[in-house]
Amino acid sequence: MKILVPVKRVSDPDNANKIKIPAGGAKIDTTGLEWKPNPFDEYAVEAALRLTENGATPKQRGGEAIVVTFGPPETVTTLRSALATGADRAIRVDSTDEILDGSLVAKSLRALVEKEKPDLVLMGKQAVDGDSNQVGQMLAELLGWPMATFAATIKEEEGSLLVGREVDGGVLTLRVKLPAVVTVDLRIVAPTSVYSKQTAPTFKYNDGVRFAALPAIMSAKKKPLAEVKLTDLAPDASLSIKYVSYEPPPARKAGVKVKSVTELVDKLVNEAKVL
Amino acid sequence: MANVLVVAEFSEGKLKKTTHSAITFAQTVAKGTSGSFSILLIGGGAKAASGELAGFGAAKVLVADDANLANYVAERYAPTVVATAKGGFDVVVTAAGAYGKDLMPRVAAALGAGYATDISSVKADGGKLVYKRPMFAGNAYGYCEITTPVQVVTVRQSEFAPAQPTGGNSPVEAVAVAPAGAGADRVTFVSLDQVKNERPELTEASVVVSGGRALKERFKEVLDPLADVLSAAVGASRAACDAGYAPSDLQVGQTGKVVAPKLYFAIGISGAIQHLAGMKGSKVIVAINKDGEAPIFQVADYGLVADLFQAVPELVSEIKKRKSA
Numbered sequence A: 001m002k003i004l005v006p007v008k009r010v011s012d013p014d015n016a017n018k019i020k021i022p023a024g025g026a027k028i029d030t031t032g033l034e035w036k037p038n039p040f041d042e043y044a045v046e047a048a049l050r051l052t053e054n055g056a057t058p059k060q061r062g063g064e065a066i067v068v069t070f071g072p073p074e075t076v077t078t079l080r081s082a083l084a085t086g087a088d089r090a091i092r093v094d095s096t097d098e099i100l101d102g103s104l105v106a107k108s109l110r111a112l113v114e115k116e117k118p119d120l121v122l123m124g125k126q127a128v129d130g131d132s133n134q135v136g137q138m139l140a141e142l143l144g145w146p147m148a149t150f151a152a153t154i155k156e157e158e159g160s161l162l163v164g165r166e167v168d169g170g171v172l173t174l175r176v177k178l179p180a181v182v183t184v185d186l187r188i189v190a191p192t193s194v195y196s197k198q199t200a201p202t203f204k205y206n207d208g209v210r211f212a213a214l215p216a217i218m219s220a221k222k223k224p225l226a227e228v229k230l231t232d233l234a235p236d237a238s239l240s241i242k243y244v245s246y247e248p249p250p251a252r253k254a255g256v257k258v259k260s261v262t263e264l265v266d267k268l269v270n271e272a273k274v275l
Numbered sequence B: 001m002a003n004v005l006v007v008a009e010f011s012e013g014k015l016k017k018t019t020h021s022a023i024t025f026a027q028t029v030a031k032g033t034s035g036s037f038s039i040l041l042i043g044g045g046a047k048a049a050s051g052e053l054a055g056f057g058a059a060k061v062l063v064a065d066d067a068n069l070a071n072y073v074a075e076r077y078a079p080t081v082v083a084t085a086k087g088g089f090d091v092v093v094t095a096a097g098a099y100g101k102d103l104m105p106r107v108a109a110a111l112g113a114g115y116a117t118d119i120s121s122v123k124a125d126g127g128k129l130v131y132k133r134p135m136f137a138g139n140a141y142g143y144c145e146i147t148t149p150v151q152v153v154t155v156r157q158s159e160f161a162p163a164q165p166t167g168g169n170s171p172v173e174a175v176a177v178a179p180a181g182a183g184a185d186r187v188t189f190v191s192l193d194q195v196k197n198e199r200p201e202l203t204e205a206s207v208v209v210s211g212g213r214a215l216k217e218r219f220k221e222v223l224d225p226l227a228d229v230l231s232a233a234v235g236a237s238r239a240a241c242d243a244g245y246a247p248s249d250l251q252v253g254q255t256g257k258v259v260a261p262k263l264y265f266a267i268g269i270s271g272a273i274q275h276l277a278g279m280k281g282s283k284v285i286v287a288i289n290k291d292g293e294a295p296i297f298q299v300a301d302y303g304l305v306a307d308l309f310q311a312v313p314e315l316v317s318e319i320k321k322r323k324s325a
Ligand SMILES: Cc1cc2nc3c(=O)[nH]c(=O)nc-3n(C[C@H](O)[C@H](O)[C@H](O)COP(=O)(O)OP(=O)(O)OC[C@H]3O[C@@H](n4cnc5c(N)ncnc54)[C@H](O)[C@@H]3O)c2cc1C
Pocket: A039, A040, A128, A186, B211, B212, B213, B214, B236, B237, B238, B239, B240, B251, B252, B253, B254, B255, B256, B257, B267, B268, B269, B270, B271, B272, B273, B274, B275, B278, B288, B289, B290, B291, B294, B306, B307, B308, B309
């Protein structure tokens, strides 16, 4: 199976509370925060690796995983780290976040898919900077492909995937014939979430994503990395959404520590009047 | 003047409450722009629910009821939403649950429309609609405009109170089901495994009791009595869901459900920013954690530094005592 995995870098999501919004609200200032791969995309890379190997012999590749990012030259780092964990090659589409929105990324990915002809586009359900949760669904529509969003489990079958989707109130299972778009949710990296046809149904992965060993980091430097211009993929690069301003969330006023359960209930009844 | 199309959520033979939040959005936009709104009810057997939507002031209630739409699959639903939207609508809206987030970006792409998700408020500003939406796990709000002729949005249920009936009797009209879209022949619905839940819906409850990794295998045993005595919904942190202590659909947070109840209990939850993103809008927050330095205390109105396995049963009996007094 040939899999295309779009990966976005985001400013350190565990420190998103340290972003600043200068007075006037003209922009969001993330200086001082490290760049990290979007966690959902790291999960998608892991799932793509699992689908292109036999879990018992992961060094032997049984397919191809191509990572692609839309970003400035520094985002090569993001691609190299995906290559180090096992992805086979990479593509950087030269651009910056300011000149992109979800529709444009989807349109450009469509052009890339038409060129690369993967069997599957596997990606995060959402980038945790903009929290938009849209690119995968838009891409599927533009391609006229079936999709399965918010995947918690993927089982490869002959020419199709059986996907368990996390929805409100439970799990909805779909069978999608390839080629298709699948977006992944958090639990896709649990030990028994993803099975390729080669992997034995009794096999259990380690929980989470795999880490790159030092030799792999070195050899990742030699893996192919192509660069593409945004305008080659999307001649019309106009945006469909315009942010006019930003503001910080309302601050919660500091609360109090109570000493006992009785005091807690007293406060809830008499002060907050919520019981 | 904006004409809004509300896409109702209908599943397993029932109209979902999420629909009423989307109606509130539509009423707001219609009023702010001297426009109007209609409601599209779509699904196998949906016709039976059309009466429930007639009293909200919609110009029309449009019904697409067809055996082919028995189970929700985006590729089958989207074409009918798109065809209906092309009948003169400027804004298409649904609530930002799993249904809306799956369906609406597909609809937007088919319409060539810009899309904004998780809208927390809307303002009609000189004929333009400006949407406010959370970003960066709720650490920033962005105000945005969609620049395409048609706009597609999903709204946060926690920010748009369910619409109340306004009286009137909107005409109910059948609409044709559009031919299934490209890709529809390559996707099949296999099953929907619903988690049994006798408690209030997380997103609708006025009290939520959430537990974290600390609860371990005793999640239910410890939290159920508290949820019972408060008639509360039960929520969980990602760590509790990942470990299997709680079902995944109870996850509260940036990438789970967003709740804003009157009273929220965070029990054995550290307060990672991804969790805070889903509950910071609660009116009163109570935290019980044995680590006095846990970040959850920075947002809690009332914090109790204690071992939860002792404190929670004590809390249950204290509340019971006062209730019977
Ligand atoms: C992409 C991404 C998305 C995410 N989305 C979400 C999300 O939507 N929702 C979410 O919740 N998380 C989310 N997370 C995870 C988040 O970062 C935290 O890892 C998670 O919230 C931690 O859960 P926890 O507080 O239960 O566990 P922990 O952080 O392990 O905290 C357990 C707490 O319990 C306390 N404790 C232990 N024993 C006791 C006891 N006996 N009595 C009292 N207290 C005790 C400890 O002091 C500690 O504070 C996401 C992470 C990523 C990377």
